Amino acid sequence: MAKSIDISDLDIYYGDFKAVEGVNMTIRARAVTAFIGPSGCGKSTFLRALNRMHEVIPGARVEGKVMVSGQSLYEPGVDPVAVRRQIGMVFQRPNPFPTMSIYDNVLAGNRLNSKKIKKAEADAIVEKSLRSANLWTEVKDRLNKPGMGLSGGQQQRLCIARAIAVEPQVLLMDEPCSALDPISTSAIEDLIHELKADYTIVIVTHNMQQAARVSDDTGFFNLKAAGQPGHLVEFNPTNKMFTNPDEESTEAYISGRFG
């Protein structure tokens, strides 16, 4: 069920401001693709353009093509809601719904869409999602407690469980570990490794080691100068990227000699 994504000549604007310019890449199915680059270079904006989440911000628009298994996302008539059901997202800060229990948080995608599901089926979805998110053993005795009562790392894994409970084909992760301690981070990295078997995963990270550990392909974004749009400098298999990059600026950034 995982799908690949082809991006060609993608420009992203906020109003008149061009945030990202001319991106071309192919994100492989059942692989982890990481985006690295300095703050403000448009990694997150680009990630959000992949499931039309940037449209939540007024004035944001896109030129170019994003094709998911041959279907263009930005054709007129494509429903952004349907797109987001297939391409899930995990955010930088854990954001479980405060009014809901752990159980309801996992089912939120189904419940909020008023899907009729039987109790047994719902239980199965919750257990499966929480197991995939490596959270089941920690919370199985307190599924009816509020999701906000968990620790930060647990909350983030709850958000991942929530995202995979609707069975998307692609999972976008926007710096999922930046607010977490090393132990939770390693739990989530293990999780990414396991999820790779079923999902196409795209992850934005500021942590070079993390990109090297979890990803198969890496894209390096950079700014030409402050106020200029961000662009994709290099897109290569992670091994090559971290040992023998094509571009000098990539090597400078990865080895810490940047800017």
Next chain:
Amino acid sequence: MSTTTPLERDFAVSAGLVQPKLPRGAGLLVAVLALGVSGLLALLLGWNPVGGLVLAAVLFVIGFPLWSALLEGRRSAVDRLATSLVCLAFGVVLVPLVWLIWMVVSKGLSAISIQFLTYDMRGALAHGGGIYHALIGTLLVTLAATIISVPIGIFAAIYLVEYGKGNRLARVTTFLVDVMTGIPSIVAGLFALALLVLIFGPAIRIGFGGSIALSLLMIPTVVRSTEEMLRLVPSDLREASYALGVPKWRTISKMVVPTAIGGIVTGVVLAISRVIGETAPLLIVAGNTDSLNWNLFNGRMMTLPVYIFQQYSSPGVLPAGEVGDPPGYARAWGAALVLIVIVMLLNLGARIIGKIFAPPTDRRR
């Protein structure tokens, strides 16, 4: 660590870490002194107690920081001055509140009886009579006003926060809502009356007209408070919901509004308690009557504030041979007490509802 050598103490003093400090209870001592001095002066010069209290406050605010300045230095003195001014302001705020409640309770409590709460004023002359008709009228008129204004107010707020996002219509609406917050209640009453006269012809007085006037006053309050509550819902949560493929209207109805519902309900109840004491518009549109009327759409309807006004402006006379205040005064105080109790219960209810609906988190408090 409990014992310090003389050498250490010398060092601490010379480094300015240890400074002289006023003894504990110094504030209390100064307060008692100030009260004593001003009380004595008031007694000797024959002032009234209020003058004495004002003098005591002034003495305290001057004396306490002065003592501190002499002993502790400038920074502490400024601190003590600010603290005493803040405490004084708190006391001044408390005075009218306590006084008002004391007056209403002491004068109104004697009027309250089963008869007072269950009889209307039909045929009541000097003694007897009650507020039953006004109580029912107030409840019905306010309930109808709530039913009109809550949906309008909440939907308007949802539009402003979730859909408007600074477009022209939203800006104009916000501006008009702000203007409406300030319209005098008598104007709302005249508007409702004019509306009814246009529809039903002149000399119309019905309870529902009062509801229209009150809802004009309620809607802006409901819009503003709901707007604030919806803005408090983090945009993270909306994005999380969108990212799950939830359409916008479901995100709003199932996630945003439930997260904010505690605050919204509190705002609505506070809006109710703001309009429940309105007199002028009800006097104009709902009219003034002695008898019970259950029908909002037919005939005049008495309400508590209008009842108080009417009992005070035409209090009646005592039968020959009895001395004291006219009988209407006691009834007015009793009705005022009942009105205050209703408002207080509404506020308590709002707090409880706010607590019940607040998102359950382990981390809060």
